[in-house]
Each structure stands twice: as structure tokens, then as C-alpha cells.
Amino acid sequence: MNPGTDKGIDPDNNPPATDGGASVAKKKKGSGGNVVKGGEKELFPRRALLINVNNYWVLNPVHYGSAEAKGYPGSSTAVLERRLSNAPMYFPATQVVELSDSGVNPIIPQKGVIQDAISEFCNTSRAQDRIIILFAGHAVAIEKEAYLIPTKATKTTLKP
Numbered sequence: 001m002n003p004g005t006d007k008g009i010d011p012d013n014n015p016p017a018t019d020g021g022a023s024v025a026k027k028k029k030g031s032g033g034n035v036v037k038g039g040e041k042e043l044f045p046r047r048a049l050l051i052n053v054n055n056y057w058v059l060n061p062v063h064y065g066s067a068e069a070k071g072y073p074g075s076s077t078a079v080l081e082r083r084l085s086n087a088p089m090y091f092p093a094t095q096v097v098e099l100s101d102s103g104v105n106p107i108i109p110q111k112g113v114i115q116d117a118i119s120e121f122c123n124t125s126r127a128q129d130r131i132i133i134l135f136a137g138h139a140v141a142i143e144k145e146a147y148l149i150p151t152k153a154t155k156t157t158l159k160p
Contacts, residue, residue, distance in 0.1 A: 045129045046091040048084055049121045050077040051148075052100035053109045053137030058154050062137055064102040077136060078103050084132075097121070101151060109137075111150040 054062045065076030073079065081098045084091040099117050101108050118133060125131050138149040140158055149158065 045095070045126070046084075046089065046131075047095040047121070047125060047129050048081075048091055048097070048132040048134070049117060050081055050096070050098045050100070051109060051114060051117065051133070051135045051137070052077040052098065052102065053135075053149070053151050054100065054102045055151060056138065056149070057152050059138050059149065064100070065136075076103075077134070080134070109151050111152070114148065114150055 052062075052064065054064045056062070065079065066072065066074055067076065068074035068079055073083070077098050077100055081096045083089070084096050085093045097117075098104075099107055099109055099113070107113060121131070121133065135148050138153075140147050140149060142158065147158070
């Protein structure tokens with residue numbers, strides 16, 4: 001596999017074919033590590049976790065972003081979620097997740113919720129996956145360490 005490319009699938013990690021082997025990926029000579037299936041190159045699996053904290057209890061709120069409008073691509077994580085699923089990124093829609101208190105399906109991004117989401121996302125990712133974890137919200141540096149700030153943070157709870 002060519003580590004400098006973002007194309008191909010590691011054939012050792014492919015699931016077994018369920019169609020009698022008709023769609024088994026074959027490595028084409030000179031493909032630079034790309035796997036060809038049905039004559040087309042396949043992309044590495046792509047996943048994204050988009051965390052957006054807007055409505056802080058004590059800190060200033062963070063603007064969720066704007067919706068798409070004529071001539072404006074939009075700036076919310078919901079817009080990013082939709083755009084990642086289209087050209088040129090082609091993330092599978094089921095592999096792009098938004099965790100936000102202002103999104104379509106709001107979830108309060110408390111510390112435990114954020115930690116569990118990141119942990120589950122990383123634990124369910126495979127070696128061949130290409131992942132994005134985005135955090136939009138407040139952060140703080142304490143003793144040269146950066147920390148993300150969940151929605152219910154106060155001055156006394158900022159230190160780990």
C-alpha cells in the first residue's frame with residue numbers, strides 16, 4: 001500500500017464476500033497499492049465526528065453558524081455534515097455524526113457525553129479509516145495543556 005495516497009483499501013481487512021466471490025477486490029498490477037473493484041478505485045473508509053458546543057451555562061455562547069443561502073455555503077456543523085457526504089469528499093452519510101446542542105437532533109454536550117462520543121468513535125474506527133474529529137466551542141490552556149470546554153463548565157470545574 002502506498003502511504004502517500006488517499007485511495008485504496010487494505011485487502012487484508014476486507015470483509016468476506018457474500019456473493020460467491022464475484023465482487024472480491026483484486027489488486028491490479030502497477031496500481032500503487034490501490035484496490036480495483038469493478039474497474040473503479042475505492043476510497044479508504046472516511047468518518048467524521050463533528051462536536052459543536054453553543055449554549056454554555058456560564059461562558060459566552062458560541063454562534064452555531066449560518067445555514068446555506070444563495071451564494072453562501074453556510075458555516076454550521078450541520079452544513080459541514082451535508083457537504084462532507086458530497087463531492088469531492090464522499091463520506092458515507094452514515095459515517096458523519098454531529099453532536100451539538102443546536103443541531104437538528106440536539107444533544108447537550110456535557111463532559112461525559114463528549115468523552116463517550118470521542119471514545120466510541122475512536123474505538124469503532126479501523127486502521128484503514130480516515131477520520132476527522134472537529135470541535136467547535138470554547139477551549140482553554142492550563143499549564144500548557146489544552147482542554148475542550150463542555151457546556152456546563154464553570155471556573156471551578158475547568159481544571160481536570
